[in-house]
Amino acid sequence: MTEHIKEFIKQEFYYFHKHPELSYKEFETTKRLKADLEKAGIKIENNNLKTGLIATIGHGKRVVALRADIDALKITENTDLEYKSVNEGIMHACGHDSHASAVLGAALLLKDAEDSLNGTVRIIFQPAEEAPGGARDIINAGGLNDVESIFGIHSAPIFEVGTLGIAKGPTCAAVEKFKIVLKGKGTHAAHPELGVDPLLAASQFVGAVQSIVSRNITPGDPAVVSVTRLDAGTSWNIIPDSVELEGTIRTYSKEARSIAKTTFERMLKGTALSFGVTADLTWVVEVPATDNDANLSEFATKVAKDLNFDVQQSPKSMGGEDFSLYQEKVKGLFIQFGTGHGAPNHNPSFKVDPKAIYPTSVYLSELIKRYLEQR
Structure with a gap:
C-alpha cells in the first residue's frame, strides 16, 4: 500500500507542477485534492472557502493540524522538466506543489492508520500564501477550531534530499x-x-x-x-x-x-x-514573524533523527510566511525539507527533486501519530 501511495503522490506532484494556479484561483488544484481525499475516504469539512480545503482524519478530543499551501507565482518557468508548467507565465517556483503532494501523502498514510490514531488530524490545504494572507481565510473558516498545535512545511533548495531544517523561535520575518x-x-x-x-x-x-x-x-x-x-x-x-x-x-x-x-x-x-x-x-x-515553539521543535527533531533524517538548523530568512498567522493562535512548528541544491525559491529555474516528497510524507505522518500518542 505504501508503494502505491509513493507512486501516486509523485504523479500528483507532476500534475500540480504542470498546472499551477495563482492565489485565490486554485480551483482545479482544489478540485483535484478534494477528489484524491474523497477517493481515500477522508472527510472534507464543509466551509465557505472558494479555494483550498480542510479535511479530517481520526477521532478524539485532541486535535493537531497539518498545513500545506497550494498557490503558484507569476513567473515564466525556465526548466527542462517534462512536466513543466503549461499555464503561461505561471509557475510553482516556491515548491507549493511539493508541499501539497507531501501533505497529501501524509494524509493517505494517516488514513491507513486511522483506527490506531489517538486523536484527530486536521489536514489543511491553504490558498493564497503568496498573496499573502490565505491563512486568515482558513482561520475564519474554522480551520483552527479546537486545534492545540499545527505543523507546516516548506521546500528548501539549500538542503539535500533527506535533510530537514528545524529551528526554535523566529525563522521568517x-x-x-x-x-x-x-x-x-x-x-x-x-x-x-x-x-x-x-x-x-x-x-x-x-x-x-x-x-x-x-x-x-x-x-x-x-x-x-x-x-x-x-x-x-x-x-x-x-x-x-x-x-x-x-x-x-x-x-x-x-x-x-x-x-x-x-x-x-x-x-x-x-x-x-x-x-x-x-x-x-x-x-x-x-x-507577523514565524515563531517556532521550542518544545515542538525538540519533539520534531527527535522524530526526524529516529527516522534517520539529517537535521540542520533552519537559517533565518527575511522572507515572510503567513503560517505565522496560525502561530498567533496556537503552538506551531514550520519545518523545511531538503529538495536538492539548486536555484532558489521564486526563481524561473527552481526545481524540486521528486525523491524528496514521499520521505517527507512518511516523516509527517509519523510526527503526527507520535504527537497524538503524547499525554
Missing part, C-alpha cells in the same frame, strides 16, 4: 507591505513655484526611511525597509499632481516591528508637512 499616495499640485516644470511638487517630497522620503534601520533599531535585530516602486509623472516638462510608492518592511522582533512602523509613519507625516503635500498611507499586508 514579519512582513508589512505599504502603499503611499503623495498629492501635491501639478504645474509646468519651468515654474515649480506655482505648484507643490510631490515627486521632490517622495525623493526625500525614500532617502529618509533608510535611516530607520541604521538609527532606530538595535544592531543585531534584523530589519529591512525597502521602497520598491515609485510611479509619477506623464511628461518631462510637467511636475505631477501625485506620486505613488510601494514597498515593504521586514522585521523579526515585535519591538523592531513596532519601532519600524511607528518611525515610518512619523517620517511620512513630517515629510508631508515639510513639503506641503498630503500623504495617504495604506498597510496592504501585515503578517
